[in-house]
Amino acid sequence: xxSLVVTSALLTLGASVFAASPVPRPAPNMDMVDPSGSHIVxxxxxxxxxxxxxxxxxxxxxQAFSGVLNRLQAEYGPKGFQAIGGGFDPATKQMAxxxxxxxxxxxxxxxxxxxxVLTFMGFSVMDRFGAPQxxxxxxxxxxxxxxxxxxxxxxxxxxxxxxxxxIEKLLAEPGGLSSAPAKAPAKAVxxxx
Numbered sequence: 187x188x189s190l191v192v193t194s195a196l197l198t199l200g201a202s203v204f205a206a207s208p209v210p211r212p213a214p215n216m217d218m219v220d221p222s223g224s225h226i227v228x229x230x231x232x233x234x235x236x237x238x239x240x241x242x243x244x245x246x247x248x249q250a251f252s253g254v255l256n257r258l259q260a261e262y263g264p265k266g267f268q269a270i271g272g273g274f275d276p277a278t279k280q281m282a283x284x285x286x287x288x289x290x291x292x293x294x295x296x297x298x299x300x301x302x303v304l305t306f307m308g309f310s311v312m313d314r315f316g317a318p319q320x321x322x323x324x325x326x327x328x329x330x331x332x333x334x335x336x337x338x339x340x341x342x343x344x345x346x347x348x349x350x351x352x353i354e355k356l357l358a359e360p361g362g363l364s365s366a367p368a369k370a371p372a373k374a375v376x377x378x379x
Contacts, residue, residue, distance in 0.1 A: 207308030210328040213321070216306055218272045218296030221283035226270055226296045233325050234268045235356040237349070240303045240319040241295075242275040243285040247344070248318040252289040254346050258353065259292035265357050266325070272298025274317075309335050320344070322352055325361035 216238075218226045228236065239255060241248035255269040271290050273282045277297050286295040304311060307319055316337035324330050331352060333341050342348045 207329075207332065209332060210324070210330050211308070213323045213327050213329045214306055216272075216298075216302055218270075218298050218302070219279070220294050220296040221279040221286070223279075224294075226272075226294050228270070228323070229327070231268050231270070231323075232327055233361065234266045235262075235325060235353055236323040237267075237269045237353070238306070238321045238323065239269065239271045240274050240298055240307070240317065241271055241285070242317040243273045243277050243281045244275065245317045249285075249289045251318050251320070251344060252285075254349070256290065256292040258350070262353055262357065263292075267353060267357065269293035271295035272302070274298045274300055274303050276300070307332060307335070318344070322349075322356070324356045325359060330356060 213228060215227065215229045217228075220226055228238070237255060237258070239248070239251060241252070252271065255271075258267065259269045269290075270293060271282075271286070273285060273295060274297075275281070276299065277285070279297060282295045282297050303309070303315075303319060304313070307315075307321060309315060313335040315333075315335040319333045320341075320343040321329050321332040322343065331343060333343055343352075
């Protein structure tokens, strides 16, 4: 009987390691530094629908997804959409600049240390995760959908049709740019520069 209880507890603990972070939840503020030294601070985009792409600068999947974000930024940017990229491979400012210039011309790309990605996505330091990691933040600063750390599972946010439908739904919700600006949280998750 005791071994059954121990086995059950271990299975429950093991399942929680692979569980997705709960959504919706408040997005932690983050501060990434772009190649020019400017800060990309999430709270500055409050009132917009934001897609955050954490990427590896040499990853072909990340490069392809950035192409999707370029198109979405051109189409939905005037309606209150913003894409943001953060290289975590560990990316240097020059790598972020090169990536931006080649793959992500329509949106800012900064340097995102692994710790920032873990905190923002709600992953454990034990999680092994693939790239890109994607989070969609609504106008009120809530993460509404995000990638799973388990890349053996389907990743719906990498499907352009699914992502478009989600962006359109969130853009239609109240709380847009005409709303009063929100106050910045007391503590931001910052990149170490």
